[in-house]
Amino acid sequence: MVISKFITRKKAEKPEETEQFSQLPIEKKERITEAFINEFAKKGFRAASMNKIVERAGISKGSLFNYFNSKNQLFMYVYKVAFERVKEYLREVREETKDEEFFTRFQKIMEAGVTFIKKHPKLARIYYRILYTGDSPEGATILRELHAESMKFIGSLVKQGVERGEISAGIDVDKAAFILESVLNRFLQVQNQNVLDPSLNLYGASSEESERWIEEMVTLLRNWMGESSSDPV
């Protein structure tokens, strides 16, 4: 008993998943991964229950702890999966719209964001939970990574926009990106959590309403930031 304490060597904490898990048949791996996602999406890190996960996934607790050494490790794995999927999606949108004019592009990206959230609400929930909840382990690190990624993405778009002469030259690219990223971020968040207040005519928004709202929003941004401002007065 006492001896065991000495013998127990620190388990290597590095790998997020054990090789036992990674060698699982893909079918099973995907099935139980979905279970992980479901539970964490529903409850967030802290409230998620390993017991419930085991139940959902239809595996035994022993197996789960063979696959991942701790709840933290499991969560980091789930985070990675969710993050990769989002990045993949963004990459696609970026590619698809690469020939469009900047603001059209930004508009399509906002729309794509809405679509993604509607299509993968579970992932979106995890994403936002991670994003803002100190609750998650490594929360700060994750947060930094996400923010950096997001800024990098928008930043590169803006830079290209300036180069193409679609945005006023001489603009501070970083800050412009910050503004756009803020808007995009907040819009999606608010969309995801269904809290757009009635004054915006978007509460419980349908797809059409969202799109109309986005369009007007982008028009506004275009008039402000665009090269040839059509300021009425």
Add this chain to the structure above:
Amino acid sequence: MVISKFITRKKAEKPEETEQFSQLPIEKKERITEAFINEFAKKGFRAASMNKIVERAGISKGSLFNYFNSKNQLFMYVYKVAFERVKEYLREVREETKDEEFFTRFQKIMEAGVTFIKKHPKLARIYYRILYTGDSPEGATILRELHAESMKFIGSLVKQGVERGEISAGIDVDKAAFILESVLNRFLQVQNQNVLDPSLNLYGASSEESERWIEEMVTLLRNWMGESSSDPV
């Protein structure tokens, strides 16, 4: 035993605090309220422990549950307190800057936000936890309330700005407010959670750096939105 189940009438869930608590000597009330705030700020709703709270506050568990019928009720009380303090602070800033030009005003509000966060980090943490964590009870309701309040605040500023001719007339007030609110919100959040990435030269920002950053940001906004745009090209 069995009978007691019948006798036990549903405790009135309405009041967030029992009158026993509200009749406490102010000194004690404030002292233990601080303890509540500390614990919730540190852990968030779900992870906060009633046992720890009791320990921090230096009261007995029995007393705590005499003051509040449940953890939920206690949290709602804490939320109310935090929310009131923030609102109070915003009201002050708004009053103090009421004669300033719009963008100067917005700048001062951003700065005030930073100051508030630096001065009341605990409240800020609770605020952001509430804001983004599904974790909290009544989370959706709270979220809606906060968003509405925030939009109302910025919205009224913008409207005034337009009336005074400091912002392009004919602008969509709601959407302009949304953009500004997004920026303010994200800036403060990012400030609070110390995740401004290095490319923005603001990671681990000092007050001076923050202010400089805000100033540049507002300059950018002014050039975009302001009445007489000084677009370089």
Add this chain to the structure above:
DNA sequence: CTTAGAAATGACCATGTGGTCAATCTATGA
């Protein structure tokens, strides 16, 4: 000093937690 009513207490409870590990099952190769 007595006493009644309110306030404060903390031992106690059922339930759920993340995590462990000896025992069992399964599939493969001889």
Add this chain to the structure above:
DNA sequence: TCATAGATTGACCACATGGTCATTTCTAAG
């Protein structure tokens, strides 16, 4: 057919949780 190595299992653990309530302590009026 059996032996072996790896995967799988779930009973079990110590501990923490939100919440209860019979008992004690405090307070102030008589």
